[in-house]
Amino acid sequence: xxxxxxxxxxxxxxxxxxxxxxxxxxxxxxxxxxxxxxxxxxxxxxxxxxxxxxxxxxxxxxxxxxxxxxxxxxxxxxxxxxxxxxxxxxxxxxxxxxxxxxxxxxxxxxxxxxxxxxxxxxxxxxxxxxxxxxxxxxxxxxxxxxxxxxxxxxxxxxxxxxxxxxxxxxxxxxxxxxxxxxxxxxxxxxxxxxxxxxxxxxxxxxxxxxxxxxxxxxxxxxxxxxxxxxxxxxxxxxxxxxxxxxxxxxxxxxxxxxxxxxxxxxxxxxxxxxxxxxxxxxxxxxxxxxxxxxxxxxxxxxxxxxxxxxxxxxxxxxxxxxxxxxxxxxxxxxxxxxxxxxxxx
Amino acid sequence: xxxxxxxxxxxxxxxxxxxxxxxxxxxxxxxxxxxxxxxxxxxxxxxxxxxxxxxxxxxxxxxxxxxxxxxxxxxxxxxxxxxxxxxxxxxxxxxxxxxxxxxxxxxxxxxxxxxxxxxxxxxxxxxxxxxxxxxxxxxxxxxxxxxxxxxxxxxxxxxxxxxxxxxxxxxxxxxxxxxxxxxxxxxxxxxxxxxxxxxxxxxxxxxxxxxxxxxxxxxxxxxxxxxxxxxxxxxxxxxxxxxxxxxxxxxxxxxxxxxxxxxxxxxxxxxxxxxxxxxxxxxxxxxxxxxxxxxxxxxxxxxxxxxxxxxxxxxxxxxxxxxxxxxxxxxxxxxxxxxxxxxxxxxxxxxxxxxxxxxxxxxxxxxxxxxxxxxxxxxxxxxxxxxxxxxxxxxxxxxxxxxxxxxxxxxxxxxxxxxxxxxxxxxxxxxxxxxxxxxxxxxxxxxx
Numbered sequence: 001x002x003x004x005x006x007x008x009x010x011x012x013x014x015x016x017x018x019x020x021x022x023x024x025x026x027x028x029x030x031x032x033x034x035x036x037x038x039x040x041x042x043x044x045x046x047x048x049x050x051x052x053x054x055x056x057x058x059x060x061x062x063x064x065x066x067x068x069x070x071x072x073x074x075x076x077x078x079x080x081x082x083x084x085x086x087x088x089x090x091x092x093x094x095x096x097x098x099x100x101x102x103x104x105x106x107x108x109x110x111x112x113x114x115x116x117x118x119x120x121x122x123x124x125x126x127x128x129x130x131x132x133x134x135x136x137x138x139x140x141x142x143x144x145x146x147x148x149x150x151x152x153x154x155x156x157x158x159x160x161x162x163x164x165x166x167x168x169x170x171x172x173x174x175x176x177x178x179x180x181x182x183x184x185x186x187x188x189x190x191x192x193x194x195x196x197x198x199x200x201x202x203x204x205x206x207x208x209x210x211x212x213x214x215x216x217x218x219x220x221x222x223x224x225x226x227x228x229x230x231x232x233x234x235x236x237x238x239x240x241x242x243x244x245x246x247x248x249x250x251x252x253x254x255x256x257x258x259x260x261x262x263x264x265x266x267x268x269x270x271x272x273x274x275x276x277x278x279x280x281x282x283x284x285x286x287x288x289x290x291x292x293x294x295x296x297x298x299x300x301x302x303x304x305x306x307x308x309x310x311x312x313x314x315x316x317x318x319x320x321x322x323x324x325x326x327x328x329x330x331x332x333x334x335x336x337x338x339x340x341x342x343x344x345x
Numbered sequence: 346x347x348x349x350x351x352x353x354x355x356x357x358x359x360x361x362x363x364x365x366x367x368x369x370x371x372x373x374x375x376x377x378x379x380x381x382x383x384x385x386x387x388x389x390x391x392x393x394x395x396x397x398x399x400x401x402x403x404x405x406x407x408x409x410x411x412x413x414x415x416x417x418x419x420x421x422x423x424x425x426x427x428x429x430x431x432x433x434x435x436x437x438x439x440x441x442x443x444x445x446x447x448x449x450x451x452x453x454x455x456x457x458x459x460x461x462x463x464x465x466x467x468x469x470x471x472x473x474x475x476x477x478x479x480x481x482x483x484x485x486x487x488x489x490x491x492x493x494x495x496x497x498x499x500x501x502x503x504x505x506x507x508x509x510x511x512x513x514x515x516x517x518x519x520x521x522x523x524x525x526x527x528x529x530x531x532x533x534x535x536x537x538x539x540x541x542x543x544x545x546x547x548x549x550x551x552x553x554x555x556x557x558x559x560x561x562x563x564x565x566x567x568x569x570x571x572x573x574x575x576x577x578x579x580x581x582x583x584x585x586x587x588x589x590x591x592x593x594x595x596x597x598x599x600x601x602x603x604x605x606x607x608x609x610x611x612x613x614x615x616x617x618x619x620x621x622x623x624x625x626x627x628x629x630x631x632x633x634x635x636x637x638x639x640x641x642x643x644x645x646x647x648x649x650x651x652x653x654x655x656x657x658x659x660x661x662x663x664x665x666x667x668x669x670x671x672x673x674x675x676x677x678x679x680x681x682x683x684x685x686x687x688x689x690x691x692x693x694x695x696x697x698x699x700x701x702x703x704x705x706x707x708x709x710x711x712x713x714x715x716x717x718x719x720x721x722x723x724x725x726x727x728x729x730x731x732x733x734x735x736x737x738x739x740x741x742x743x744x745x746x747x748x749x750x751x752x753x754x755x756x757x758x759x760x761x762x763x764x765x766x767x768x769x770x771x772x773x774x775x776x777x778x779x780x781x782x783x784x785x786x787x788x789x790x791x792x793x
Contacts, residue, residue: 056456059411063452067444069418074441077433077511086742091423092755095416096762102412106405107769110776151508155744231770304434305504305513311438319445326453331463333457343460 002306009309010299015077016316018279020071024064025135025275026268027119031058033182035128036175038121040201044196045120049057052344053189054317056334060327074312078152079286086146086154087138090162094134101331108186109345115221128314129175136174140167143224143278145290147237152297166219171215176209180251181267187260188340199258206252226288230281237280243274351422351752352743355759357725359416361718364720366410368717371485371534372541373403374478378566381471392563396474397462398782399545404459407481409766411452416759424752426506428732434513435501435520436491443487444543444552451480458517482534488529490521495733496724497594503736512736523717524594528587529724535580536720538572539680545569549776550706553697558782563697570691574684580677585639590619591727595734596649597659598727601666603627603636604672605650610647612636615670620664625652627667660729669719669726676716683709 001008007015031054041047073080104124108117132255144166147156183202187195231237235276236338247270254263282288286302289295303309377399378450384392418440421429424483455477461470494501500519501512514520546569591599601607604620604627605612611634618629634644651659660666683705690696697703729735732742 056460059408060453062411062415063444063449065449066415066418069415070437070440070444073418073422073429073433074437077437079422080422080433081426081429084419085424085426085746088744089754091419092751092758095728096418096758097769098415099412099762099766102408103766103769105704106408107773110773141528158746158748158751159469196623289563296471304437308437308514309432311514311517312441315438315445319449323445323449323453326449327583330453330456333461341463343462 002310002320004313007168008307009313010075010303012045012313013071013303013309014279014283014286014299016313017075020064022272022275024061024068027057027061027064029178029181029263029268029271030054030107030185031061031182032128032132033178033180034186035124035182036132036179037183037186037198037201037205038125038128041194041197044117046197047117048340048345049194049338050339051105051108051124052184052338053186055105055338055345057330058328063323071312075309076286076297076299076302076305077304079297082146082148082152082154082297082302083138083142083287086148086156087141087162089159090134090138094131094138097134098130101131105345132175132178133171136171137167140164140170141172142282142287143170143220143227145296146285147291148289148295148297149291150295152295154289165329169212169219170217172223173209173212174187176205176212177267177271178240179205180209181264181271184251184255184260184264184267187241188264190262191337195319202255206255210252227281230283240273240277240280244270245274249256338341346749348749348752349743350741351749351756352747353739355424355752355756358419358756358762359413359420359722359759360387361448362767363410363413363417364718364721367481367485368537368540368713369544370403370407370410370541371478371481371537372539373399373406373544374474374481374541375538375572376541376545376565376569377403377474378478379572380565381474384472391564393566394453394782395486395561397775398777400458401777402544402548402774405770405777407455407477411764411769413766421757424744424747425732425742426744426746428737430512431742432491432495432733432738434511435494438514438517439487439491439494439521443484446481446489447480449480451477451484454480485533485537486530487666489533490523491524492724493526493529494523496728496735497523497525497590498531510737525587525590528583528590531583532580532587532720535576535583536713536717538576539580540717542569542573542576543680543709543713546706547710548706550703550709551778552781554700554703554707560707561782566697570684570687574688574736577677577680578683581681583686584674584677589640593707595728597651597654598666598724599636599640600649600651600653601660601663601727602723604663604667605636605648606652607650607723608653609647609649611645612650614639615667615671617675618667620667622661622663657730660727662726662729665734666723666727668723673716673719674721676712680712680716683737687747690731 003009004012034050034054038047041050061328069080100123104120104127108120108124111117141162141164146154149155162305180202183205186198186257187202189199247266250266251263251270254260254266255278284299285296286299287297289297302319377396380392380399381396383389384396433604454473457465457470457473458477461473465473498512500514500516500521500523502515504513505511533760547567549566549569552558552562553566588599591602600612603612603615604618606625613631614629614635615627615629615631618627618631620627624728632638638644639647640646653664687696687702687706690699690702730738730740732739
């Protein structure tokens with residue numbers, strides 16, 4: 001098997017996919033999270049400012065989902081196909097909600113009528129909450145394992161079986177994590193009374209986040225089988241949960257000191273560390289089979305050919321500096337508090 | 346209904362709906378690059394007004410294109426799991442390139458394009474417009490490359506058997522430049538330019554008929570007319586080249602396009618007709634030996650007919666393929682005639698006095714849209730029964746785990762949400778057009 005710096009190609013691609021989904025969680029985390037507070041903001045103007053806070057960047061942030069999905073399809077077609085067809089209902093809901101959410105952003109402020117704006121406000125609020133929740137639910141399902149039998153054949157239920165108690169727990173934690181991230185982002189973008197209001201909301205919200213995070217972590221440690229195996233073999237990686245814990249603990253500290261820039265960095269790091277934790281604990285499995293470990297989808301039995309992975313790694317090596325440059329330019333252009341003008345939503 | 350049919354209906358519905366928007370974005374993007382380029386060069390206010398106006402329409406179009414496009418990316422996995430495993434290795438690099446090079450470019454610069462007027466200089470704004478336009482062009486390249494590989498696979502080998510069989514890349518550039526890629530990319534690009542140009546023509550023809558925004562509308566109309574005339578004509582050339590490729594690489598598709606059954610005989614070229622698949626007969630108006638002439642420059646040259654293929658290896662919906670194909674051709678010809686006649690009147694100095702012509706132009710936006718749709722239906726239905734030509738059948742490609750009820754559920758959801766989205770699109774388009782490029786209460790001369 002071909003390697004680069006001593007790491008085999010499927011593992012490298014696993015890192016690429018992990019990086020893309022971390023980027024997606026961090027960036028769309030504040031987009032979805034900001035939207036999940038929408039109805040808690042009372043005035044029409046506040047809601048408009050909140051939407052315009054993400055206005056110039058949300059389309060770009062969505063790129064991470066598109067590239068992440070593409071990277072999964074490209075590098076691990078078996079994983080992509082097995083997960084999406086087994087999780088048919090949650091993914092279809094997720095996709096339709098994404099469309100509704102985009103429409104809400106684009107059309108909400110297009111008309112003045114109260115009924116129009118209120119309707120879109122509800123659609124926006126609910127779609128952001130459900131999107132965040134569903135992402136967590138899918139992650140929860142992956143951690144619990146899918147009922148995958150021989151030849152990656154999914155044998156589980158079809159309609160509502162994805163809503164296991166554990167998946168719901170991870171879903172709720174994800175929602176609160178995104179909401180924390182979203183509120184911190186909004187604080188960087190707002191001023192005056194709206195800023196005060198969000199400060200108040202964030203303090204309440206963080207309590208829920210810490211609570212659900214603790215419960216879910218404990219449940220994972222106690223009830224999810226094999227969760228510590230990889231760590232026992234490589235004790236050095238125990239640094240990951242420690243870092244994740246420190247990052248989580250640092251967020252409320254920074255929030256109470258009103259250092260929101262740093263708070264955003266540490267809540268982003270929280271997500272990155274948590275995803276790394278999940279990635280490390282699963283490795284080299286992508287989708288554990290709850291029927292028999294032998295049936296699990298791994299980075300080796302799901303991967304594209306060495307040739308194809310090599311081409312894609314080259315494409316990533318050329319493309320990612322470009323993408324980074326675009327993003328820096330975009331965020332630099334729109335740095336600072338929201339100012340509404342005639343081009344705003 | 347069975348799972349395969351439902352999966353196909355859902356895919357056809359979601360992709361056809363999606364395909365209303367990206368061509369429009371690419372086409373309007375081209376016109377915006379021209380308008381803003383002229384503004385940068387001349388610094389005339391009128392070009393800035395035009396750019397800002399079309400940017401608003403571009404924004405809605407692009408937005409819906411992205412939203413409905415994400416669904417396509419995941420629908421391969423949800424509904425076509427076996428197909429996804431089969432082509433993942435090939436599609437992979439094309440998709441990765443699309444995401445990083447094309448989509449990354451267009452979506453990041455979109456923010457600057459839409460909200461950056463007051464934050465960046467006109468030059469940087471123009472660069473962003475060009476960036477978004479080029480990004481959308483690249484997107485089309487990679488998606489069409491992936492689809493062309495399904496039509497004319499190249500640069501691969503098949504590994505494994507039965508359910509584990511899959512195609513793997515052996516030669517990246519041969520895969521990218523497979524026999525049909527280049528022809529089809531150009532054909533798709535030009536279809537997109539036409540969609541955008543006729544959108545601009547329609548809106549400004551409407552204003553000219555109503556006597557609103559006359560000065561800037563004349564400018565915009567002429568700009569779009571030049572694009573439309575050149576591209577309608579070059580689309581004919583690219584279409585011919587594309588058909589030559591189909592004759593060489595997918596003879597069963599070509600035969601279905603003209604309803605040609607006889608195993609090896611000269612084939613006719615129909616202007617219009619009706620195919621009876623049972624009797625293997627076409628009733629219609631055509632040029633005897635016309636297809637033979639187009640392909641081989643000889644009216645008597647034999648063309649491979651549908652009967653040369655076993656029944657299970659040829660398209661079953663021959664009449665549908667025939668009709669879609671001929672609608673596309675008819676529209677293409679009509680657009681050539683229309684634009685040339687308009688140019689003639691322009692030369693005579695009578696273009697903007699000829700009300701009936703402006704009236705036709707106001708509604709002409711629908712024509713390239715229909716042509717783009719039926720063109721794709723021809724390409725995709727003509728490829729049947731294969732999902733990957735010659736290798737994997739559509740009936741073998743869908744997700745076995747997904748039940749008919751699940752697809753009915755998602756199909757109902759899509760139908761509701763997309764109907765709503767389409768109404769919203771038309772509503773806001775109409776509103777933006779009615780509202781116009783600037784406030785008419787102010788004296789137009791002050792602005793321009």
